[in-house]
Amino acid sequence: MAVAHKDPSADAKSVADFSKEQELSAYRTMLTIRRFEEKAGQMYGMGLIGGFCHLYIGQEAVVVGMQMALKAGDQVITGYRDHGHMIATGMDPKGVMAELTGRSHGYSKGKGGSMHMFSVEKGFYGGHGIVGAQVPLGTGLAFANRYRGNDNISVTYFGDGAANQGQVYESFNMAALWTLPAIYVIENNRYAMGTAITRSSAEVNLSRRGLSFNIPGDQVDGMDVRAVKAAGEKAAQWCRDGKGPYILEMLTYRYRGHSMSDPAKYRTREEVDEVRTHHDPIDMARHRIIEKKIANEDALKKIDGEVRDIINQAAEFATHDPEPDVAELYTDVYR
Amino acid sequence: MPALSPTMEKGNLAKWLKKEGDRVKSGDIIAEIETDKATMEVEAADEGTLGKILVPEGTADVAVNTPIAVILGEGEDKSSIKAAKPAQQNKAAESAPPAKAQKSQAKTQDVPAPKPAIAPEPPALQAASDPDIPEGTEMVTMTMREALRDAMAEEMRRDKDVFVMGEEVAEYQGAYKVTQGLLQEFGAKRVIDTPITEHGFAGLGIGAALAGLKPVVEFMTFNFAMQAIDQLINSAAKTLYMSGGQMGCQIVFRGPNGVASRVAAQHSQDYSAWYSHIPGLKVIAPSTAADAKGLLKAAIRDLNPVVFLENEILYGHSSQVPKLDDFVLPIGKAKISRAGNDVTIIGWSMGMNYALKAAEELANAGIDAEVIDLRTLKPLDTDTVVASVQKTGRAVTVEEGWQQNGVGAELAARIMEHAFDYLDAPVARVSGKEVPMPYAANLEKLALPSVAEIVEAARSVCYR
Numbered sequence: 001m002a003v004a005h006k007d008p009s010a011d012a013k014s015v016a017d018f019s020k021e022q023e024l025s026a027y028r029t030m031l032t033i034r035r036f037e038e039k040a041g042q043m044y045g046m047g048l049i050g051g052f053c054h055l056y057i058g059q060e061a062v063v064v065g066m067q068m069a070l071k072a073g074d075q076v077i078t079g080y081r082d083h084g085h086m087i088a089t090g091m092d093p094k095g096v097m098a099e100l101t102g103r104s105h106g107y108s109k110g111k112g113g114s115m116h117m118f119s120v121e122k123g124f125y126g127g128h129g130i131v132g133a134q135v136p137l138g139t140g141l142a143f144a145n146r147y148r149g150n151d152n153i154s155v156t157y158f159g160d161g162a163a164n165q166g167q168v169y170e171s172f173n174m175a176a177l178w179t180l181p182a183i184y185v186i187e188n189n190r191y192a193m194g195t196a197i198t199r200s201s202a203e204v205n206l207s208r209r210g211l212s213f214n215i216p217g218d219q220v221d222g223m224d225v226r227a228v229k230a231a232g233e234k235a236a237q238w239c240r241d242g243k244g245p246y247i248l249e250m251l252t253y254r255y256r257g258h259s260m261s262d263p264a265k266y267r268t269r270e271e272v273d274e275v276r277t278h279h280d281p282i283d284m285a286r287h288r289i290i291e292k293k294i295a296n297e298d299a300l301k302k303i304d305g306e307v308r309d310i311i312n313q314a315a316e317f318a319t320h321d322p323e324p325d326v327a328e329l330y331t332d333v334y335r
Numbered sequence: 336m337p338a339l340s341p342t343m344e345k346g347n348l349a350k351w352l353k354k355e356g357d358r359v360k361s362g363d364i365i366a367e368i369e370t371d372k373a374t375m376e377v378e379a380a381d382e383g384t385l386g387k388i389l390v391p392e393g394t395a396d397v398a399v400n401t402p403i404a405v406i407l408g409e410g411e412d413k414s415s416i417k418a419a420k421p422a423q424q425n426k427a428a429e430s431a432p433p434a435k436a437q438k439s440q441a442k443t444q445d446v447p448a449p450k451p452a453i454a455p456e457p458p459a460l461q462a463a464s465d466p467d468i469p470e471g472t473e474m475v476t477m478t479m480r481e482a483l484r485d486a487m488a489e490e491m492r493r494d495k496d497v498f499v500m501g502e503e504v505a506e507y508q509g510a511y512k513v514t515q516g517l518l519q520e521f522g523a524k525r526v527i528d529t530p531i532t533e534h535g536f537a538g539l540g541i542g543a544a545l546a547g548l549k550p551v552v553e554f555m556t557f558n559f560a561m562q563a564i565d566q567l568i569n570s571a572a573k574t575l576y577m578s579g580g581q582m583g584c585q586i587v588f589r590g591p592n593g594v595a596s597r598v599a600a601q602h603s604q605d606y607s608a609w610y611s612h613i614p615g616l617k618v619i620a621p622s623t624a625a626d627a628k629g630l631l632k633a634a635i636r637d638l639n640p641v642v643f644l645e646n647e648i649l650y651g652h653s654s655q656v657p658k659l660d661d662f663v664l665p666i667g668k669a670k671i672s673r674a675g676n677d678v679t680i681i682g683w684s685m686g687m688n689y690a691l692k693a694a695e696e697l698a699n700a701g702i703d704a705e706v707i708d709l710r711t712l713k714p715l716d717t718d719t720v721v722a723s724v725q726k727t728g729r730a731v732t733v734e735e736g737w738q739q740n741g742v743g744a745e746l747a748a749r750i751m752e753h754a755f756d757y758l759d760a761p762v763a764r765v766s767g768k769e770v771p772m773p774y775a776a777n778l779e780k781l782a783l784p785s786v787a788e789i790v791e792a793a794r795s796v797c798y799r
Contacts (some may be wrong), residue, residue, distance in 0.1 A: 019426050041378070045337025046400055052341070057362070075546065109579030116577035125545055125582070130569050136535050136569060140542015142474035147498070147524070147548060167566075170535025177530070255362065256378075261340035269364075276362070330457050332580035333614050335638045 010061075015226035016068075016233065018225040020294045026225045027285045028303055030060040033084040034282055035311040036093055040083065040100055041257025044260045048257050048319060049100045051112050056084035059253040061281035062187055063088040065228025066155060066248075073150065077125040077138040078157035080115035081187075081254075085157065090123040093310055095150070099319035105317070110324040111332065132158060132165030135184070137172040142182035142245070153239040163206050169213075176213040181239035183232070184210075184247045188223065189254040194266040195313065206247035215245050223279045224249030253279070336390070336397045339368065339375045346370050347395045347401060347620055350659075357385045359406060366403070368390075383408045392714060460714045461666035465629075481512050482624035482656055483589075483645065484783045486631035487551060489661070491521050494549060497635055500527040500540060501534040501553030503591070510555045511591060511650055523795050528622045537563035537588070544586040544640075551635060554590035557606045557644065564609075571640035572615030587634045589643035592620070593685055593735045596648065600771035603779075605736035607683070610642040611712040611745075617666055618713040621642040622687035625656040629664030637666060644712075669716035671723070675705035678793045679723040680732040681746055683709040686784065693789035700790075702797055712742060720746060721753040728759035729796040732786055738766040760796040764788050 007317060018026065037055040044053045059081075059201040067088040070076075077332065078085045086096050091107065099106025099117050115129040128134040138156025145152045162168060164187055175182045186206045190197050197204050207217030216238070218328075220231040235246035253275045255266040264272075289295050295303075336346055347369040353359055359379040366377045386407035390397055397403065407413070477485075491497045495696040498521075501512045504516040505528040518526040529536040533554065540550040555780050560567070583718050594603040611618045615641055621627040627645070634641040655710040656662070672687065673694050682690035694704040709716065720794060724730050730750055732743035743764040750762050765784045773779050 035361075038378075042337075045339070045377075047338045052339055077542075106581065108577055108581070111579050112577040118574075118578040118582045120582055125542075126574070126578070128570070130565060132567060133538065133570055136538020136541035136566065137545065138538040139535075141546045142542075143539055144543045144546035144548050147543070167534045167538060170530075170532040171539065173530055173532065174535055174539060257790070261343075261370075261372070261375075264374050265373070326452070326455055329454055332576045332578075334617075335575060335582065335583050 004329070009257065013226060014230050014232040018226055018229075019213070022068065023285065023289055023292070023294050026064050026290060027282065027300075028307065029064045029067075029088060030225065030282045030285065031304065032093070033060045033064070033087050035307050036087055036097070036314070037083060039311045040097070041051055041256065041260065041313050043097075043101065043315060043318070049114070050089055050102065051113055052080070052083040053100070053260045054258065054282050055256040056081055056254070058256075058275065059187060059189060059222070059225055059252045060084055061225040061228055062185065062222045062250045062252050063157070065225040066185060066232045068225075068229045069151075069232030070155065073205070074236075075122065075123045075125055075138075075141040075145075075152065075154040075156065076157070077141060078127065078132045079131060079134055079159065079162060080127075080129050082115065082117065086117055086119070086127070089124045090118065091117075091119050091122050091124060092280075093314035094317040097314040098321045101318040101321070102323065103318060103321035104324045104328075105321045107256045109270045109328055109332075110327065111250075128152070132162040132167050134158060135162065135165070135168045135171045138184075139180060142175065142180035143178070145179065146180050151240050153183060153236055154185045155185055157185045157187055159192065160186065160188040160190065160197045160201065160206060161195070163209060164192075164200060168209075172210050172213045172215055175245040176210070176215050179242060179244035181242075182245040183239060184215075184237045184245060186247065186249045188249055189252050191254070191258070191266065193258040194264075196266065205249070207247055210245070210247045215247055217249060218249030218253060219249045222252035223281045223284070225281055225285060230308040336368070336399050336403055337377060338400045339370050339397045340372065343370050343399060345396045345621050348392055348397055349374060349634065351392045353385050355385055355388055359383065359385055370525040370675050377458065379404050379406060380607060381408065381412070386411070386413055395455065402630065442475065448520050462711075462714070462716060463665040464668065465664055465670070466662075468657045468659070473658040475658050476653050477624050477656050478651055478653050479621075479624045479627045479645070479763070480511065480513055480650040480784065482514075482628035483631055484515055487514070488517060488520060489633070490632055490635040491517070496547065496550045497759045498525040499551045500529055500536060502529055502531055502555045504528060504553050509553070511647060513645075513699055514553065525585060527687050531564040533559050536564060536767050538566040538570060538587055541566055541584055541640075544571075544584045545582055549585045551587045551589060554588060556595070556647070557590055557592040557600065558602050558604055560588065560590070560606070565756060567610075567616070567640070567642070568613050569760060575639070576615060576725065583638055583640050584640050585632070586642055587641045589631070589634075590645060591647040591650070592644035594653060594767070594772060596725065597774060597776065597779065599774040603772035605734065605767065607644060607712055607734060608736050608741045608745075610644075611715070611742060613713075615640065616713060617641045617711070618644065619666060619711050620684040621710055622649065622682075622684050622708055624652070624654045625662075625671070626664060626708070626788070627661050628656055630666065630710060632661075632663045633666050636663070641666075644684060648685060649688070664710075667711045667714040667716055669719040670708045670710055672708045673704065673706040675703040675727070677703045677795055678729040678731060679705045679707060679720070679727045680731045680733060680789060680793060681707045681709060681720060683712065683742075685735055689784055689786050689789055692786045693793065696786065696790050697793050700794070700799075702793060702799065704793060709759060715745070720750065724750050724754045725757045728757050728791075730758075730762045731765060731792045731796060732762065733765045733789055735767045735784060736767050738764055741766055760798065761798050763792040765792050
């Protein structure tokens with residue numbers, strides 16, 4: 001059984017009404033992520049980026065829509081497919097790209113790399129490399145909000161693969177038990193590395209994974225940024241109202257392989273093309289903008305150019321920024 | 336030729352899917368490349384027209400970073416290919432990672448080979464000395480259990496961000512009664528009973544610490560912390576480094592460690608060596624009530640993740656604790672528990688119990704042993720150990736843990752490195768035997784280090 005991103009059982013059918021500014025801003029951010037990732041892929045190919053590099057291409061609407069539902073003070077945490085989350089939370093593409101190239105002005109001074117970046121200032125708590133480990137951590141962020149009595153919430157992203165980790169359910173239990181303000185966003189891109197969800201999961205409707213903890217969950221069209229925002233707002237309100245955690249399963253799709261070295265032979269080119277052609281979050285936003293006459297082709301071309309410039313500058317910066325000083329080897333082990 | 340994996344150096348251009356003159360946009364598949372592991376599709380990273388194919392299909396062993404085609408952007412035509420080609424090559428060479436650049440340099444004879452990279456010296460450790468206890472300070476006899484409880488209570492009074500969580504810490508008053516009375520004083524918000532879910536609550540505590548709270552996470556025993564060890568190491572210990580110093584984790588993991596009594600292999604194990612292997616963690620293992628109190632207070636205030644290894648058998652042992660408003664001891668400082676001249680015996684936690692008894696027996700035999708209580712296992716106070724061995728010329732280490740890769744092995748290595756010329760005998764290690772802990776009373780006793788074994792080891796290094 002294939003889980004399509006437009007599953008008729010999707011609970012959150014409603015899409016948010018976007019203002020002109022919101023349409024354009026969402027378009028711009030999604031495009032920035034897309035261009036950033038394409039550039040990262042290119043730089044990886046040139047040997048400028050090492051190790052693992054997991055691209056977010058195709059999933060942009062999830063993080064951009066969710067971010068639109070949050071307010072300052074809320075916290076975001078995710079796994080290793082994290083570049084999109086950083087850009088969406090407002091981190092500087094230069095600093096992110098320079099971390100990918102392992103340079104001194106990367107967000108982690110070059111010591112973290114693609115999977116380990118953080119920005120306390122932007123409320124981004126990483127960037128974690130162990131599948132599922134971010135889920136208790138994100139639950140702890142929610143715990144801290146509850147402990148302090150503020151109205152901030154934490155958003156913990158993880159994939160359909162991580163959804164089978166035991167610590168996810170340990171976290172669900174405590175979050176529900178202690179009514180913690182935690183949104184769990186399951187980015188279901190249908191493949192855990194190369195294993196299709198139907199081959200890894202007994203229950204493929206991941207929004208139901210909180211049932212035995214009484215955590216409500218919705219399936220959301222994760223390719224439509226408006227649907228994501230609407231679902232995110234509903235979940236955020238639930239959490240801020242003190243009702244405990246909420247699960248959002250985002251039905252999404254990644255176009256690239258699991259990491260740069262994945263030939264993606266476990267799915268057909270037709271499957272990828274179908275999504276890219278008919279459900280691409282950026283193309284859909286672009287069509288809406290033209291159709292609703294929010295902006296014309298020229299105005300969009302201008303945005304495209306501006307985004308390209310930002311990304312080119314980031315790449316340029318990340319290419320020429322020096323490597324960390326050797327003295328950095330021993331710093332930041334303790335404080 | 337793009338690098339498609341961390342280790343790829345060259346690839347075969349298997350097939351072109353676009354031909355010269357085709358329009359391409361970002362993400363279009365333009366070619367297939369065979370690597371040593373798989374056939375990969377190459378996507379265009381830029382929009383434009385495929386101006387020229389530089390490497391025809393079927394070409395094998397194309398080095399990474401070799402230009403394979405030129406994509407013409409808007410406004411460019413074929414005439415700009417010539418100009419673009421060398422520029423692109425230069426760009427690729429210029430932006431190659433330093434490691435590769437160095438490699439190619441080394442091959443050229445007239446360029447001196449680059450100096451091999453040598454790691455700088457690690458920073459020197461300088462632990463403070465114990466604070467002076469003012470003359471006339473009242474000494475109170477209490478159990479280690481009470482001392483630990485008082486330490487937590489004092490720190491919770493001092494800082495509202497400090498809270499305690501773990502299994503049975505609140506209503507039950509602690510599985511080993513270490514948290515007795517905390518719920519009554521601080522309430523359920525700050526003394527939190529968790530479900531039996533070590534992996535989850537360790538991670539949750541770390542998340543709360545990343546957000547700035549100061550959790551004290553109790554493991555009912557460190558045996559159960561094995562379920563959580565990924566979070567302790569990968570999340571707590573490494574995040575400060577991986578964030579370039581931006582985000583740290585002020586948290587204490589505490590609970591009984593080591594061998595209990597007659598509970599067999601899964602419930603009797605010493606984790607001293609495990610945690611003290613990890614950069615980013617501090618590891619403390621006290622043997623007296625006063626050290627337990629002063630060091631737990633220090634651990635709660637320390638900005639780094641601290642693993643605080645207690646001992647079930649020592650919980651009930653009483654010793655004197657100075658009655659001071661704020662008794663805090665330095666982390667990373669060993670203590671000379673008994674001064675002596677003939678042999679240095681090094682222990683910590685329960686090992687001190689055996690070591691001090693052995694020292695008494697040795698004194699009766701005319702051997703004057705110096706006994707060092709490490710108290711902190713990471714950072715390890717090498718200076719105190721080395722100074723003692725320089726004086727005595729002989730050393731015996733004592734631990735409940737297994738010998739291979741144990742703390743005793745580390746001590747022996749450091750003594751060799753720093754006091755080799757002072758040694759009059761090889762360092763001797765007394766340790767737990769390399770077996771899972773047996774249940775039978777007689778076998779359990781044999782599996783543990785004993786006073787007799789320490790006495791024997793000390794005699795042997797003294798050749799007496």
